[in-house]
Amino acid sequence: MANSFGARASLTVGDRTFEIYRLDALEDRFSVSRLPFSLKILLENLLRYEDNRTVSAADIEALAQWSPQAEPDREIAYRPARVLMQDFTGVPAVVDLAAMRDAMQALGGDPDKINPLQPAELVIDHSVQIDAFGNKDAMDINAKLEYQRNRERYSFLKWGQKAFSNFKVVPPDTGIVHQVNIEYLARVxxxxxxxxxxxxxxxxxxxxxxxxxxxxxxGVLxxxxxxxxAEAAMLGQPVSMLIPQVVGFRLTGALPEGATxxxxxxxxxxxxxxxxxxxxxxxxxxxxxxHLSLADRATIANMAPEYGATxxxxxxxxxxxxYLRLTGRDDEQVALVETYAKEQGMFHTVDTPDAEYSSTLELDMTTVVPSIAGPKRPQDRIALTEAKARFEHDLNQLKEERNLxxxxxxxxxxxxxxxxxxxSVVIASITSCTNTSNPSVMLGAGLVAKKALERGITVKPWVKTSLAPGSQxxxxxxxxxxxxxxxxxxxFHVIGYxxxxxxxxxxxxxxxxxxxxxxxxxxVCSVLSGNRNFEGRVHAEVRMNYLASPPLVVAYAIAGTMDIDLFNxxxxxxxxxxxxxxxxIWPTQKEISDIVASSVNRAEFTQVYDDIYKGEARWAGLDSPEGQLFGWDDDSTYIQKPPYFEGMSREPAQVKDIRNARVLALLGDSVTTDHISPAGAIxxxxxxxxxxxxxGVQQADFNSLGSRRGNHEVMMRGTxxxxxxxxxxxxxxxxxxxxHVPSExxxxxxxAAMKYQAEATPTIxxxxKEYGSGSSRDWAAKGPSLLGVRAVIAESYERIHRTNLVCMGVLPLQFNEGENVPTLGLTGHESYSIEGLEGGSAKSVTVRxxxxxxxxxxxxxxVRIDTPQEVEYYRHGGILHYVLRQLAA
Incomplete structure (x- = not known):
């Protein structure tokens, strides 16, 4: 690696000496101490990976002299230290790695070269369903059903855990990925x-x-x-990103009595x-x-997607x-974190000068009041004092809209x-990583239950109650x-983790x-201690969904209705x-803090995480294949070998212009990855x-599209x-x-896609505007690619989806300013040819x-192939093909 700024140096911690890349090596030229904490982390990343190809000295200078008010336009190559997955999204990634091993062997290379180059950790946490509840056997019943429904997927992941180096799997019924991450996996x-x-x-x-x-x-970016x-990062490829604006959020004061x-x-x-x-x-x-515990901070950080930030x-x-000491990290690791952060100007104290920010907000936490959010968006906060009136207003609006x-x-x-x-509240669930990582609100919920029971009060019979902790x-x-x-x-019995x-x-x-x-x-309503309450997400029969703290979840289960003024x-x-x-029945802050101090200790964390990868008896007894290559089962409806690498050669074919393509779909503005990607019930x-x-799969066993992400045949049909x-x-x-054109x-x-493929007709x-906005989902690009879509022509793109299209070999094109389907008089029934691609390096093309x-x-x-590296991905037919050929060579 290059070292243009002389940043490479050594750091001694205890009896170990480390190589580090010092940020203060740039201080005289760029005053990097003024940078926000997050940008210091990115700057170190660029210094460490400077190679004059993906990271240049000019990239480092651009970040070091970051202007808070500048619009993001400079793209940089960021290489994360590790990759974290859950099972819904992790299964297809492991499927792709397994298929790459087969392809590597077919190319005459060594399949064992296909391994995550960065540590990859997967936590199986998205597949437990609440079939049983309200009794001591609920967790065992739900776990049995979980294994019955997902045995093939779990067997496959267990094979991956053995077959791939640098890849670890946390078994089912252990915890939620994000809570396991902060309590155990994160190194800081x-x-x-x-x-x-x-x-x-x-x-x-x-x-x-x-x-x-x-x-x-x-403090982990x-x-x-x-x-x-994620697959690209696992395989050592950089994640392309724009140097961002950074919004500073100043917190002052402390939470008042009654607020969580x-x-x-x-x-x-x-x-x-x-x-x-x-x-x-x-x-x-x-x-x-x-005045904020680490758990409180994690609660705020968790909901960045809800407030829209990266x-x-x-x-x-x-x-x-x-927190690192509490959760069982050893003294050597804590010393490394402290020494390194202080040496790099990344350690915050009361005397630390404020960084420069693109804009700032301020919240005096003494003004925070008990709140809920709903009935269908997490940003729609409602003060508890106004909850009854707002419920009545939203209910009337809903009934009017749907003529109920x-x-x-x-x-x-x-x-x-x-x-x-x-x-009526029919679901009351203490669930989700947002709050179950926080002892103050979890123990607060327990105290509400205790105080209610002392008065002889219990929940209403129509409420489905559940407790799904984020870790054991x-x-x-x-x-x-x-x-x-x-x-x-x-x-509120534990129904699973x-x-x-x-x-x-x-x-x-x-x-x-x-x-x-x-x-x-x-x-009817649900009340949950979660982070998302979009329409139809929680339960198909529940029209109104409210986010609330765990103590309020218990309170609403007791009330049994949202049509109540809980304050009065x-x-x-x-x-x-x-x-x-x-x-x-509401506990005081002192009651909560006293019980947190007396009941949360280091021994609990070290005991739970002592042998986390072993799993319980069901996981230990689960049969899984052996060997370097996966034994694909043609009859499996969960795991199938994807066709990405069929007929692949060691050298990429020449990129040719696209001729006589047909339009598979003509779409309007704001088509999201939710519209494109397979998700939900089948x-x-x-x-x-x-x-x-x-x-031969009965409807009762369909499971969800999310659970079948390892079978491209199902996913193509859901795209x-x-x-x-x-x-x-x-x-x-x-x-x-x-x-279908021209048959009409x-x-x-x-x-239609299969008919076009049979006719050897490419599609577009x-x-x-804003094509592919929303959550960045791999199958929003994989699905169209497998359907035979060769190009997308849109007015504008969501950045990540545009990148994903390139990474799957799909050409993203953008209409010129002021032009679109209506202004050009297009109907979608035409035959389209795209000329002048120049191997993917062209800046514009002619469309006939x-x-x-x-x-x-x-x-x-x-042509929205925006970087030289993306040109290489496109030329090879996709990022996986590019990486495979590099490793084979």
């Missing part, structure tokens, strides 16, 4: 042998889940990316959404940091070191009669505090409740017939459902199949429908659209 500062030289550098990562940002609370970017970290983060989300931080870094600073980071300080005429409905559960109304440590300290029995007595209600794995409602909702056409109305009647208010009358039925997609080629339709037959997009997509009557429209379009 890495120590790694690099060709015989011991290097120290900041722990950085990309993750295949948007809430990867939770680790920002620990990381964010969520698509699977393609959940209330704080909902306030922060509301403020930052209003400010506008999409595509930006957010950095928290100010004297308020002294990351929401806190600096390294004494609280960081305290609801009526009360009755039923019986376990011999207890009940009546459901609009606003939570169960340990709840038991240590003597509060687990109280939570269980209220119906994983991401449950928050991603829609809430399981079926009790049949009498489900029947009553349908009979009354009711708008009685929440229940005690055993003596006396009204009980929320204040009567219906039997869809191409994916028909495929499974044809292969562009979102029920809300509007393809203008087939006006008046919704869903994955198109018109209406059919599914999948069927025409689209409007020929109608059936022979008339031709010609226009130019910008």
């Amino acid at each position: 500062v890495f120590a790694k042998d690099n060709d015989g030289t011991l290097q120290a550098y900041p722990d950085t990562l990309v993750g295949t889940d948007s809430h990867t940002t939770m680790v920002n609370g620990l 990381g964010w969520g990316v698509g699977g393609i970017e 970290a959940t209330d704080l983060v909902l306030t922060v989300v509301e403020m930052l959404r209003r400010h506008g931080v999409v595509g930006k870094f957010v950095e928290f600073y100010g004297d308020g940091l002294e 990351c929401g980071i806190f600096p390294i300080d004494e609280e960081t070191l305290k 005429s609801s009526k009360p409905a009755r039923g019986t559960i376990n011999g207890r009669e009940f009546e459901l109304n609009d606003g 440590v939570v169960t340990e300290y709840l038991n240590q505090a003597g509060l687990m029995d109280d939570l269980e007595a209220m119906g 994983g991401c449950a209600t928050c991603i829609g794995n809430s399981g079926p409602l009790p049949e009498p409740v489900s029947k009553a909702i349908a009979e009354g056409d009711l708008s 109305d009685p929440i229940a009647t005690d055993r003596d017939g006396n009204p009980v208010t929320l204040k009567d 219906k039997p009358d869809t191409p994916a459902g028909k495929f499974l039925l044809e292969h 562009f199949a979102n029920i809300r997609l509007r393809n203008l080629l087939a006006p008046g339709t919704e869903g994955g429908v198109t018109i 037959q209406q059919m599914s997009i999948y069927d 997509i025409l689209a409007g 659209a020929t109608a059936e009557d022979g008339t031709e429209k010609t226009f130019t379009a910008r």
Whole structure:
């Protein structure tokens, strides 16, 4: 590596000496001490990877002299230290690595060269569903069902754990990926042998889940990316990114009595959404940091996707070191973190000068009030004092929009009669990484349960209650505090350790409740301690969803309705017939802090994480294949070898112009990756459902598209199949429908794509503005590629999706300013030729659209292959092909 700025130096910590890249080597020229904490981490990364190819001295200078007000336009190559995955998004990544091994062997190379070059860690946490609840056997029942449904996937991942070096799998029923990350996996500062030289550098990562940002609370820079970017990072390729603007968020004061970290983060989300931080870094600073525990910081960092930022980071300080010791990190690691951070000007104290920021906000935490958010967006915060009025307003609006005429409905559960109304809470779930990592709110929920039970109060019979801790440590300290029995007595039994209600794995409602909702056409509610409450996400039968702190989840389960003023109305009647208010059962801050101090300790963390990769008996007893190459099963409907590398040669074929292509879909503005990427339930009358039925899978065993991401045949059929997609080629339709040209037959997009492939006809997509916005998903690029889409012509792109298209060999083109489908008079029924590609290095191309009557429209379009490295990816047919050929050579 180059060392243009003389930054390479040594650092001694204890009896070890490390090579580091000193930031102060640039101080005289660029005053890097003024940079935000997050940009210092990026700057060190560029210094360490300067190679005059992907990282140049000019790139380093551009970041070192960062201008806070400059619009992001400089692209840099960032190499994270590790990759973090969950099982939904991790399975296809491991499938691709397994397929690359086969391809490497076919090319005459050594398959064992295909391994993650950066540490890759996968936590199986997205597959547990809440079938059983409200009893001590719930977790065991749910775990059994989880293994039955996912045995093939788990067996495959267990093979990967053995077959690949630098790859570790945390087994099911251990914890949520982001909580396991902060409690165990995160290093904060890495120590790694690099060709015989011991290097120290900041722990950085990309993750295949948007809430990867939770680790920002620990001072670790990381964010969520698509699977393609994650695979590239695993294989040593840089992640392309723009030097961002950084928004500073000053925190002052301390939370008042009655307010929780959940209330704080909902306030922060509301403020930052209003400010506008999409595509930006957010950095928290100010004297308020002294009053925030590490768990509180992680709660705020977790919801960066909800406030729209790339990351929401806190600096390294004494609280960081305290947390590392609490969670069982050894003294040597803590000393390395402290010494390195101080040496690099990355350690925050009360005397640390403020950095320069692109803009700033300020929140006096003494003004935070108890809050919830809903009924369908996390940024829609509602002060608890206003919750009843806002509920009534939102309910009336919902009923008017959907022309609902609801009526009360009755039923019986376990011999207890009940009546459901609009606003009845039918799901109350303490779940999700956002809050289950925070002992203060988890123990606070236990204290609410305890105080309610002492008054003879319990939850309403129609409420489906659940507790899904983010790690087994939570169960340990709840038991240590003597509060687990109280939570269980209220119906909050542990149903498993994983991401449950928050991603829609809430399981079926009790049949009498489900029947009553349908009979009354009711708008019922869920209350969860999660981070997302979008329409249809939590449960298909629940129209209104509210985010709340764990103590408030318990309170709403007791009330059984959102149509209540929790601040003033009685929440229940005690055993003596006396009204009980929320204040009567709400713990004080001193009660919470005392029980946290007495029940949360280092021994709990070291015991839980002592042998984390071993797993429990089901994992240990799970059969998995052996060997360097995976034994693909042609009959599997979960795991199939993808066709990316079929017929691949050692040298890439010449990039040719695209001739006589047809339009597979003509799309409008703001088509998101949710519209493109397969996700959600599988219906039997869809191409994916028909495929499974044809292969002997009963509808009850369909599982979800997310769980079948390792089978490209299912995923291809689910691409562009979102029920809300509007393809203008087939006006008046919704869903994955198109018109095959020139036959003019209406059919599914999948069927049309296969028909075009059989006719050897390439296809393209025409689209409007912001194509591919939303969560960056690998299958939003993989799916179109496998369907035969060779190019997309759009008015503008979401940056990550544009990159992902290139990485899958799909050409992103952009209409010139002021031009689009309507202005050019295009119908989508033309035949399209794209000329002048010049091997992918062209800056613009000529597009010829020929109608059936022979008339031709010609226009130019910008080629959005934006970097020399991307040209190489495209020339090779995709990033995986590029890496494979490099390794084979």
